[in-house]
Amino acid sequence: MKRDGDRSDFRILAGALLDAEVRLGELFTVIPKDERVKTDLGRNGSTQTKYQVIAALSFDDPKKPAMG
Numbered sequence: 001m002k003r004d005g006d007r008s009d010f011r012i013l014a015g016a017l018l019d020a021e022v023r024l025g026e027l028f029t030v031i032p033k034d035e036r037v038k039t040d041l042g043r044n045g046s047t048q049t050k051y052q053v054i055a056a057l058s059f060d061d062p063k064k065p066a067m068g
Contacts, residue, residue, distance in 0.1 A: 028050070028054060031050040031053055031054070032050065033050050036048060036049055037049075037050070037053065039053055039056070
């Protein structure tokens, strides 16, 4: 029966991962694409583009789909 428990855990984790990806997508769409935004990501209030903000949050390629 251990396998059934493992599968259940996997489903829970997979669901949490998908929920997180959806939420990140929602948050990233709020960042204006064609203008610079004021941030406080270690640069003390500098302005950055949407893709600079996403990259500063340690996402490798902000234009790449999450499941790509």
